[in-house]
Amino acid sequence: MEVWHIWIIVALVLVIIEIFTSGFAVICLAVGAVGGSIAAACDCSFKIQLLAFAIASFIALLLVRPLLLRFFPKEEKVKTNANAMVGRRGVVCNAIEGVEGGRVMIDGVDWKARSVDGEDIAQGEKVEIVEIDSIVLIVKKL
Numbered sequence: 001m002e003v004w005h006i007w008i009i010v011a012l013v014l015v016i017i018e019i020f021t022s023g024f025a026v027i028c029l030a031v032g033a034v035g036g037s038i039a040a041a042c043d044c045s046f047k048i049q050l051l052a053f054a055i056a057s058f059i060a061l062l063l064v065r066p067l068l069l070r071f072f073p074k075e076e077k078v079k080t081n082a083n084a085m086v087g088r089r090g091v092v093c094n095a096i097e098g099v100e101g102g103r104v105m106i107d108g109v110d111w112k113a114r115s116v117d118g119e120d121i122a123q124g125e126k127v128e129i130v131e132i133d134s135i136v137l138i139v140k141k142l
Contacts, residue, residue, distance in 0.1 A: 007037030007049070024068045031064060032057030082132050089128050089142065096121040096139070104129075104137055113137040 011033035018026040035056025039049040078084075088106060096102035096115050104113040104127060115121055116130050116138050127139035 002040070003046075003049070004037045004040035007033050007040055007053075011037065024065045024072075025061070027068070028057050028060035028065055031060035082135075085129050085132055085137065087129065089126060090137075090139070092121050092123050092125045092127060095123045096127075101136065104139060106137075111135075111137050113139050116140045 011030045014026050014030035014033060018024070018030065032053040032055075036049045036053035039052035044052070085106070090104045090106035090111070092102060092113070093105045093110060094103035096104075096113055097120050098118055099114070101112055101114040102121070102123075104111050106129075112135065113127070114133075114136055115127075117140075119141070121127060121139070121141050126142045128142055129137050130140050131138045
């Protein structure tokens with residue numbers, strides 16, 4: 001097996017690793033390994049092969065990675081758990097009275113709630129969740 005074969009195998013392994021990671025950094029090293037393979041195929045010394053690997057990797061980091069990031073933007077972070085409640089709407093099932101608070105029903109689940117500005121909200125009124133304070137929903141009347 002010749003040295004340039006080893007460089008190609010390294011490049012293929014790096015491409016496989018890139019499939020399971022994100023960020024497009026490992027693919028730049030794979031491009032560098034192809035550069036090292038080309039240098040090895042031209043019967044260059046190992047130092048020249050490493051230099052070709054380094055230069056090709058650096059150029060790929062400067063050119064290829066930004067291009068790939070533009071075509072594959074990062075996914076938006078999805079709100080989960082309690083943070084997903086903000087912006088949702090519900091119905092007051094026990095009147096919200098000043099600082100005491102009350103209860104709000106959202107998707108069949110009963111939550112303790114307070115109004116955002118301390119106003120009273122009658123039973124049956126529709127509300128929107130503005131924020132969450134521990135396990136208490138802060139709501140505003142719609």
